[in-house]
Amino acid sequence: MKQVLLIAAGEWRYWLRSQLALGGALIFLVLIVATSLLNNLRMEAEKQTRTRQQTEAEETFLSQPDRHPHRMVHYGHYLFRAPAPLALLDPGIDAVTGQAIFLEGHRQNTVMFAESAASADFGGLSWLSPALIYQLFAPLVIILLGHGSVVRERETAMLAPLLAMGISGRTLIAGKALALLSFAVCLLLPLVAGGAMALAGGETLIALLSLFGAYCVYLALWVALTLLASTTFKKHSTVLAVTTALWFGFSLVLPAVAVDLASNSEPVAGKIETDLAMLADSRKVGDGHNANDPALQQLRADLLEKHSVERIEDLPVNFRGIVAMEAEQKLTKVLNDYAASRMAAERRQEKRLIDYGWLTPVLAVAFLSRSIAGTDLAHYHRFQRAAEAVRFAFVQGLNRVHVEKLSYQDDINRNKNEAAWQRARVDASNWQVLDTFQFRTAGISQRIQHASSSIRILLAWLTVMFGILFWCGGKIKP
Amino acid sequence: MKLQADSLHIMRSGQEVLSGISFSVDSGEIYALLGGNGAGKSTTLLSFLGFLPPSSGRVCVNGNDVESDIALARKVIAYLPESVSLYGHLNAYENIDYLLQLSGVSASGEKINTALDQVSLMPAARQRKLRDYSKGMRQRVAIALAILRDTDILLLDEPSSGLDPGAIDEFHQIVRNLADNGKAILMVTHDVYGACQVADKIGLLHNGKLVGEYAATEQAHIDTETVHKAFSSTADSPAHALSA
Numbered sequence: 001m002k003q004v005l006l007i008a009a010g011e012w013r014y015w016l017r018s019q020l021a022l023g024g025a026l027i028f029l030v031l032i033v034a035t036s037l038l039n040n041l042r043m044e045a046e047k048q049t050r051t052r053q054q055t056e057a058e059e060t061f062l063s064q065p066d067r068h069p070h071r072m073v074h075y076g077h078y079l080f081r082a083p084a085p086l087a088l089l090d091p092g093i094d095a096v097t098g099q100a101i102f103l104e105g106h107r108q109n110t111v112m113f114a115e116s117a118a119s120a121d122f123g124g125l126s127w128l129s130p131a132l133i134y135q136l137f138a139p140l141v142i143i144l145l146g147h148g149s150v151v152r153e154r155e156t157a158m159l160a161p162l163l164a165m166g167i168s169g170r171t172l173i174a175g176k177a178l179a180l181l182s183f184a185v186c187l188l189l190p191l192v193a194g195g196a197m198a199l200a201g202g203e204t205l206i207a208l209l210s211l212f213g214a215y216c217v218y219l220a221l222w223v224a225l226t227l228l229a230s231t232t233f234k235k236h237s238t239v240l241a242v243t244t245a246l247w248f249g250f251s252l253v254l255p256a257v258a259v260d261l262a263s264n265s266e267p268v269a270g271k272i273e274t275d276l277a278m279l280a281d282s283r284k285v286g287d288g289h290n291a292n293d294p295a296l297q298q299l300r301a302d303l304l305e306k307h308s309v310e311r312i313e314d315l316p317v318n319f320r321g322i323v324a325m326e327a328e329q330k331l332t333k334v335l336n337d338y339a340a341s342r343m344a345a346e347r348r349q350e351k352r353l354i355d356y357g358w359l360t361p362v363l364a365v366a367f368l369s370r371s372i373a374g375t376d377l378a379h380y381h382r383f384q385r386a387a388e389a390v391r392f393a394f395v396q397g398l399n400r401v402h403v404e405k406l407s408y409q410d411d412i413n414r415n416k417n418e419a420a421w422q423r424a425r426v427d428a429s430n431w432q433v434l435d436t437f438q439f440r441t442a443g444i445s446q447r448i449q450h451a452s453s454s455i456r457i458l459l460a461w462l463t464v465m466f467g468i469l470f471w472c473g474g475k476i477k478p
Numbered sequence: 479m480k481l482q483a484d485s486l487h488i489m490r491s492g493q494e495v496l497s498g499i500s501f502s503v504d505s506g507e508i509y510a511l512l513g514g515n516g517a518g519k520s521t522t523l524l525s526f527l528g529f530l531p532p533s534s535g536r537v538c539v540n541g542n543d544v545e546s547d548i549a550l551a552r553k554v555i556a557y558l559p560e561s562v563s564l565y566g567h568l569n570a571y572e573n574i575d576y577l578l579q580l581s582g583v584s585a586s587g588e589k590i591n592t593a594l595d596q597v598s599l600m601p602a603a604r605q606r607k608l609r610d611y612s613k614g615m616r617q618r619v620a621i622a623l624a625i626l627r628d629t630d631i632l633l634l635d636e637p638s639s640g641l642d643p644g645a646i647d648e649f650h651q652i653v654r655n656l657a658d659n660g661k662a663i664l665m666v667t668h669d670v671y672g673a674c675q676v677a678d679k680i681g682l683l684h685n686g687k688l689v690g691e692y693a694a695t696e697q698a699h700i701d702t703e704t705v706h707k708a709f710s711s712t713a714d715s716p717a718h719a720l721s722a
Contacts, residue, residue, distance in 0.1 A: 161577075167580060
């Protein structure tokens with residue numbers, strides 16, 4: 001062990017005296033610190049904006065004057081998704097999925113972008129997040145520092161004297177690996193600093209440690225890969241060429257190919273196509289605005305029978321409100337079925353993409369990181385489900401007001417004159433059907449469980465790489 | 479015997495590089511293995527370090543078969559490759575200190591200075607990075623390291639190549655002193671003249687075969703024909719130097 005520590009310390013001394021190594025590390029440090037700060041500022045601003053917008057939307061809804069309840073159903077309401085605390089490190093797919101949704105009766109709207117400023121960001125480097133820096137650029141710094149670790153000893157004819165001194169190949173590689181691993185941990189210190197801000201934002205320590213662990217495993221993988229190349233090849237230039245080519249393939253080429261393959265092998269139906277099919281199905285459940293819709297005749301018959309009356313005018317409740325409630329319930333089931341089907345298709349596509357992590361660890365760590373940060377597809381679906389629950393609850397709440405607070409006679413006569421119009425309004429105090437909405441990420445155990453495939457893939461990569469490295473260490477010759 | 483090769487055969491890439499050579503080196507003895515390029519000199523050295531296992535025969539260090547315990551053999555050997563570079567980013571003290579610690583030996587600054595005095599490395603140069611050293615200076619540092627490791631055996635691969643005549647003489651003097659202090663030294667070299675000056679025994683290697691072996695007292699009787707044969711792969715035979 002002492003030899004391993006000595007070799008690791010010797011490697012650190014070499015780096016500290018090498019301008020190339022110091023320069024590379026410094027560039028990375030500037031990049032990660034700048035990105036972390038900018039991302040933190042942006043996320044904090046967005047969090048405040050979305051929270052404010054959410055409050056304003058709720059206040060606007062609640063401050064509406066006396067109205068017909070169904071007008072309030074169509075007046076609608078906005079929900080905003082505040083960024084997850086760890087989004088300041090990994091914004092994940094938030095940038096492409098939107099953060100706001102308009103809720104109204106009879107429709108499930110798609111999530112949209114909260115503010116026009118977000119689109120301006122696409123012109124700059126807003127896509128560059130700390131997570132992306134760790135996924136793409138940290139391996140490059142490890143390659144820069146580590147590619148010469150073993151081959152340098154060989155090229156300077158020091159490998160033979162070292163081995164002849166009784167230092168085994170495995171000890172040599174363990175020392176070099178320890179040095180590179182400790183350097184990788186240093187690279188992750190800004191992530192810890194960012195994580196501390198996420199902790200202050202309400203994230204759990206376990207989530208932060210999990211994210212740190214995920215990137216430790218990922219960078220350890222690149223350490224093993226770099227050392228393996230440095231051990232296997234006899235020329236400095238060959239090692240650098242091979243490791244750079246691997247980085248290029250793993251980080252840029254394979255993920256792009258994988259996304260394309262996953263899209264083609266698990267296609268998701270387009271929005272127009274889905275909307276047309278959904279519209280056709282929704283017509284079958286009846287129009288909630290039309291109390292005479294044939295699809296709702298059974299409801300009418302059941303109600304008349306239940307209350308032992310002959311005419312809907314004699315019902316103790318507003319039949320139009322009942323129709324609206326019933327139609328909304330049936331329509332929502334159709335909409336939910338379509339939403340579930342679309343989410344299932346997206347999950348299948350995601351699953352296929354996760355499986356491609358066996359080809360490149362960059363994909364595996366990207367999924368794991370997003371999952372832990374709460375910025376993955378599962379959380380996007382979670383937001384959509386939460387939004388739909390809010391939508392259904394407030395629409396049905398208003399429909400209940402329609403049923404109970406507005407008489408059928410006043411309702412059907414509302415357009416006769418101004419007085420009738422006024423009678424068809426209900427008091428604004430009935431708009432208190434909204435709870436304060438705050439989107440929360442899933443618990444950390446659920447997030448980790450969701451990422452279990454990616455964890456398995458990364459650990460398998462790590463085991464195989466270090467296994468091969470250990471085997472090569474035993475075979476090393478001058 | 480400190481070093482012993484016994485009917486040593488070694489195959490590399492399907493070719494027989496050493497064909498049954500036998501020789502031995504005892505304490506206090508300098509054995510020079512002479513031969514042309516590709517004769518198998520460096521292969522012989524590497525076999526004593528356990529880097530190249532014999533296809534038949536055996537190599538022994540301190541009477542123990544190297545193959546049975548490579549670590550034990552390496553523990554008592556100091557090896558200087560042909561291009562001694564050490565670590566260019568470290569100075570002489572740092573190099574020695576680092577490599578000594580790696581080999582499990584600790585030495586004070588005073589001891590390191592004494593060893594560097596023994597190999598006549600100028601005090602002014604000791605704080606300079608080794609990347610600025612000449613080959614001769616780096617060799618002195620490597621020898622100082624060997625002195626401090628206090629190994630029984632030294633294996634020197636082409637120690638005089640690239641050195642000027644003055645440096646060669648100084649180097650030979652250092653090696654002689656080490657042998658006089660009981661070290662067993664095996665050096666492989668092209669330098670017939672230098673080998674005759676410093677070695678107690680000379681072996682002539684040609685195409686993996688030991689074609690002649692001479693004690694210091696017999697050097698005057700070395701058959702120039704045999705030397706020609708040993709260096710037959712080289713354009714300019716060093717036998718001329720021997721006969722000069």
